[in-house]
Amino acid sequence: MSAPLLDVANLRVTFPTLQGPIEVVRGISFTVGRERLGIVGESGSGKSMTGRAILRLVRSPGIVTADRLRLGDTGLLTATDAEMRTIRGRRISMIMQDPKFSLNPVMTIGAQIGEALTVHEKLPRRDVRRRVLEMLDAVRIRDPERVFSLYPHEVSGGMGQRVMIAMMLIPEPDLLIADEPTSALDVSVRTQVLQIIDDLITQKGMGLIFISHDLNLVSRFCDRILVMYGGQIVEECQAGKLDEAVHPYTRGLLASVPKLNETRAELPVLDRTSWSQA
Amino acid sequence: MNALSLRNLHVSYGETKVVNAISLDVVRGESFALVGESGSGKSTVLKAIAGLAPDWTGEISVFGKPRGKAFDRDFASTCQMVFQDPYGSLHPRQTVDAVLSEPLTIQRIGDQDARIKGVMASVGLDPRFRFRLPHQLSGGQRQRVAIARALMLEPKLLLLDEPTSALDVSVQAEILNLLKRLRQEKGLTYLLVTHDLPVVSFLCDRLAVMREGRIVETNTVDALKHGRMSNDYSSELIERSALPMGA
Amino acid sequence: MTTIEWLLADSPSSRMQARLGRSYRVFNALLRNPLAVIGALIVLLLIVMAAFAPWFATHSPIAGELSERLAAPSAAHWLGTDELGRDIWSRVVYGSRITLLIVALVAVLAAPAGLLIGAISGYFGGWTDRVMMGITDIFLSMPKLILALAFVAALGPGIENAIIAIAITSWPAYARIARAETLTIRNSEFIQAVQLQGASAARIIGRHILPLCSSSMIIRVTLDMAGIILTAAGLGFLGLGAQPPLPEWGAMISRGRAFILDQWWVATMPGFAIVIVSLGFCLLGDGLRDVLDPKQGGKQ
Numbered sequence: 080m081s082a083p084l085l086d087v088a089n090l091r092v093t094f095p096t097l098q099g100p101i102e103v104v105r106g107i108s109f110t111v112g113r114e115r116l117g118i119v120g121e122s123g124s125g126k127s128m129t130g131r132a133i134l135r136l137v138r139s140p141g142i143v144t145a146d147r148l149r150l151g152d153t154g155l156l157t158a159t160d161a162e163m164r165t166i167r168g169r170r171i172s173m174i175m176q177d178p179k180f181s182l183n184p185v186m187t188i189g190a191q192i193g194e195a196l197t198v199h200e201k202l203p204r205r206d207v208r209r210r211v212l213e214m215l216d217a218v219r220i221r222d223p224e225r226v227f228s229l230y231p232h233e234v235s236g237g238m239g240q241r242v243m244i245a246m247m248l249i250p251e252p253d254l255l256i257a258d259e260p261t262s263a264l265d266v267s268v269r270t271q272v273l274q275i276i277d278d279l280i281t282q283k284g285m286g287l288i289f290i291s292h293d294l295n296l297v298s299r300f301c302d303r304i305l306v307m308y309g310g311q312i313v314e315e316c317q318a319g320k321l322d323e324a325v326h327p328y329t330r331g332l333l334a335s336v337p338k339l340n341e342t343r344a345e346l347p348v349l350d351r352t353s354w355s356q357a
Numbered sequence: 358m359n360a361l362s363l364r365n366l367h368v369s370y371g372e373t374k375v376v377n378a379i380s381l382d383v384v385r386g387e388s389f390a391l392v393g394e395s396g397s398g399k400s401t402v403l404k405a406i407a408g409l410a411p412d413w414t415g416e417i418s419v420f421g422k423p424r425g426k427a428f429d430r431d432f433a434s435t436c437q438m439v440f441q442d443p444y445g446s447l448h449p450r451q452t453v454d455a456v457l458s459e460p461l462t463i464q465r466i467g468d469q470d471a472r473i474k475g476v477m478a479s480v481g482l483d484p485r486f487r488f489r490l491p492h493q494l495s496g497g498q499r500q501r502v503a504i505a506r507a508l509m510l511e512p513k514l515l516l517l518d519e520p521t522s523a524l525d526v527s528v529q530a531e532i533l534n535l536l537k538r539l540r541q542e543k544g545l546t547y548l549l550v551t552h553d554l555p556v557v558s559f560l561c562d563r564l565a566v567m568r569e570g571r572i573v574e575t576n577t578v579d580a581l582k583h584g585r586m587s588n589d590y591s592s593e594l595i596e597r598s599a600l601p602m603g604a
Numbered sequence: 605m606t607t608i609e610w611l612l613a614d615s616p617s618s619r620m621q622a623r624l625g626r627s628y629r630v631f632n633a634l635l636r637n638p639l640a641v642i643g644a645l646i647v648l649l650l651i652v653m654a655a656f657a658p659w660f661a662t663h664s665p666i667a668g669e670l671s672e673r674l675a676a677p678s679a680a681h682w683l684g685t686d687e688l689g690r691d692i693w694s695r696v697v698y699g700s701r702i703t704l705l706i707v708a709l710v711a712v713l714a715a716p717a718g719l720l721i722g723a724i725s726g727y728f729g730g731w732t733d734r735v736m737m738g739i740t741d742i743f744l745s746m747p748k749l750i751l752a753l754a755f756v757a758a759l760g761p762g763i764e765n766a767i768i769a770i771a772i773t774s775w776p777a778y779a780r781i782a783r784a785e786t787l788t789i790r791n792s793e794f795i796q797a798v799q800l801q802g803a804s805a806a807r808i809i810g811r812h813i814l815p816l817c818s819s820s821m822i823i824r825v826t827l828d829m830a831g832i833i834l835t836a837a838g839l840g841f842l843g844l845g846a847q848p849p850l851p852e853w854g855a856m857i858s859r860g861r862a863f864i865l866d867q868w869w870v871a872t873m874p875g876f877a878i879v880i881v882s883l884g885f886c887l888l889g890d891g892l893r894d895v896l897d898p899k900q901g902g903k904q
Contacts, residue, residue: 459803
C-alpha cells in the first residue's frame with residue numbers, strides 16, 4: 080500500500096470544564112489513503128470532533144493533541160494559521176450537515192463557488208465562470224446557468240447540498256471530509272447526493288472520510304469503517320464484512336435498527352454497561 | 358367507531374394549499390402511519406388534527422366527535438401529540454415535574470403527585486429525574502418526558518410526529534419499544550407521521566403514502582413487508598429506503 | 605451531605621431544592637465575574653446606605669450651620685459643606701434613598717407593563733400587535749428626556765411626577781424586547797404542547813412565555829438603571845425633579861454649579877455618587893447578561 084494521505088496517531092481532543100477536563104476524543108489512530116473511510120458513531124462518540132480536529136477547527140477552549148497528525152508531508156498540528164488556510168479547501172475540504180447554515184445568504188451561488196476557486200488560484204473571470212458551470216454540471220444540476228445566479232434561499236435542500244459539494248470539490252482537494260452530508264435530506268435526494276460524491280471521488284482519485292451515525296448507509300457507501308464509541312475506536316472492519324463485526328457495541332447497533340420486513344416483537348436494546356468502562 | 362376520521366380535508370398555509378382532499382379512517386386501537394417525503398403534507402395533516410394549523414376545511418372527527426377549529430379542553434383529554442424534536446418540545450426553564458403537572462393543573466385534575474409518579478414509571482423514567490431541567494437530560498430521556506406529558510391526560514389517540522428521527526439508533530430502539538408497549542398496555546390508537554419505512558414496519562398496522570398533499574395509496578403493513586404495495590410511487594419509496602448503494 | 609452538595613445535587617428531590625439549586629448556580633457564576641461582583645457590591649452598598657442612612661450620616665441632611673457654609677472637605681465635614689452649611693456627605697447618604705426610590709419605582713412600574721404589553725402583542729399578533737406596537741413606536745420615537753420634561757411640566761414638578769414621567773418614557777423599550785422574544789418563543793413546540801393541553805392564552809403568556817422573557821428583561825432593566833438615574837438627576841438639575849430641601853443628587857449638582865470654580869466639591873461629590881452608582885448598575889447588568897442570557901446559558 081502506498082503512503083497514506085492522512086496519518087493520525089493518538090489523537091486527543093480535550094475540553095476543560097469546571098468539573099475538570101473532559102476528553103471527547105481519547106487517543107485514536109488511523110490512516111486514510113485514496114479510499115472511502117467511514118467513521119460511525121452516535122451523538123457524543125467524538126466522530127464529528129475527529130473531523131474538526133483534522134482541520135484544526137476545534138473551537139477554543141478545546142485542545143487538540145496527537146503523536147502524529149500528518150497530511151502527506153505536512154504536519155497539521157505544527158502548521159501556521161496561514162498554512163492551515165491554504166490546506167483547508169485546497170487540500171482538505173469539509174461538507175457539513177446542513178447547507179442552510181454553510182452558505183452565505185447574500186451571495187449568489189455562482190459567486191460563492193467561484194470564490195472557493197479564486198482564493199486559491201488566480202484565474203481570469205471567464206475561466207472561473209466556465210469552471211463553476213462545469214462543476215455545477217458535475218453535481219448534476221440541470222440548468223447550471225440559471226442556478227449560477229440564484230441565492231441560497233432560492234434552492235431546495237438537496238440542491239443546496241449539491242452546491243456545497245460543488246464548492247468544496249472545485250479546488251480539487253486530496254481529501255474530503257463529509258460530516259453527515261445527507262442527514263438533512265430526504266431519502267430520494269440522499270441517494271443521489273451520495274452517488275455524486277462517490278463519482279467525483281473515484282474520478283479524481285481523492286480520499287474521503289465519511290462521518291455518519293447511520294451504520295447501514297456507511298456500510299453501503301464506504302470501503303472501510305471505523306466504529307467510534309465514547310471517543311475511542313471500538314471496531315475497524317471492511318465495509319462488506321460488517322456482519323462479521325465482533326464488538327458488542329457494533330453488533331448491538333446493527334441489531335437495534337428496525338428492518339423493512341420487521342418481525343421482532345421488540346427491538347434489542349444496547350446494554351452499555353458491559354464495555355463502556357473499557 | 359373510528360378513533361379518527363378525516364373527510365375531504367384541505368389545509369393551506371396562507372396562499373399555498375398543502376393538503377388536498379384527504380379522507381382517512383383510523384380504527385380504534387390501531388396504529389396507522391402517514392408516510393411521505395418532506396413537503397408531502399404529512400405533518401400538516403397531524404397539525405390540522407391537533408389544532409395547530411387552523412386554516413382547514415373539511416371534516417375532522419375524533420371518536421365520533423367533530424373537531425372545531427379552536428383548542429378546547431375536552432379535546433385535550435382525548436387526543437395528544439408527541440413532537441419530533443425532543444430539544445425544542447420541552448420548556449428550557451421548567452423541570453420535568455413542572456412539565457408533567459401543567460396538563461393536570463389546566464384540566465383541574467387532583468392527585469398530581471401520584472399521577473406524575475405513575476406516568477414516569479410507565480415511560481421508564483427514574484424518579485430521580487423528576488426535578489431536573491431539560492438540559493440535564495439526554496435526548497432519549499427528553500423524548501420519554503414528552504411522551505409522559507402526552508400521556509398525563511390519559512388520551513386515547515396519540516399523534517406522533519417523527520418521534521424518533523432526531524434520536525440515535527440505539528435510543529430509537531428504546532423509544533420504539535416503549536411506544537409499542539404503551540399502546541398494548543393502555544389500548545392507545547396511534548397516528549404516526551414518518552419518512553422511515555422500517556419504523557412503520559415495526560410499529561404500525563396500516564399505512565397511507567402521501568405525495569404532494571394527496572394520499573396515493575392506503576394499505577396494510579403486511580403489504581409493505583412483503584413488497585405488495587400497488588402504487589408505483591409507494592414501491593419507489595420502498596426501493597429507495599432499502600437501496601444498496603451501487604459503487 | 606453539606607448544604608452546597610444539597611444545592612448542587614444532580615437529581616433534586618423537591619421543587620424547592622431544584623429552584624434553590626438553580627439560584628445558587630446563577631449566584632456562583634456571578635461570583636466568578638470580578639466586574640459583576642464589584643457592580644453587585646456597589647448596588648448592595650447603595651441599598652445598605654439607603655436603609656441605614658441615619659447611621660451613616662454624620663450630620664442632618666437638611667439643617668445647616670450658616671457659619672460653616674462652603675467649607676472644604678475636612679475631618680468634621682468629610683465631603684465639605686454647601687452654600688447653606690449642610691454636610692454634603694450626609695446629603696449624599698440621604699440622597700441614596702431618593703435615587704433608590706426612583707430606580708425601584710420605575711423598575712416596578714415600567715418593566716412589568718412593558719413586559720406584559722410586549723408579550724400580549726407578540727403572542728396574539730395581527731391587529732392587537734399592530735395597534736399596541738403603533739402606540740409603543742410613538743413613545744419610542746420621542747426623545748426620552750424631552751418627553752419626561754413635557755410630562756413633568758404638565759403634571760407639575762416633584763419627585764412623584766418625575767418617577768411617573770420616567771416610567772412612562774421607559775416602558776416602550778421593554779415592550780419591544782418582550783415582543784421580539786415572544787415572537788421567537790410563540791411557535792416553539794413546547795408552547796404548542798401546552799396549547800394542546802387546553803391552556804388559556806393568559807396562562808400560556810403568564811406561565812410559559814413571560815418566565816422566558818424575564819431574564820433578558822432583568823438584564824435590560826439593570827443596564828437601564830444608569831440611564832434612569834441620569835434622567836432623574838437631569839430632571840433634578842433642571843429643577844423639575846425632587847424639590848428643595850430634599851437631598852437629590854441632580855438638584856445638588858445644580859445648586860453647586862454656582863460655586864463650581866471656587867468650591868468644586870459642592871457639585872463634584874454628588875456627581876461622583878451618580879457616576880459610581882450608574883457604573884455599579886452597568887457592571888452588574890453586564891455580569892447578569894453573561895450568566896442569564898438564554899442564548900448562552902441554554903446550551904450549557
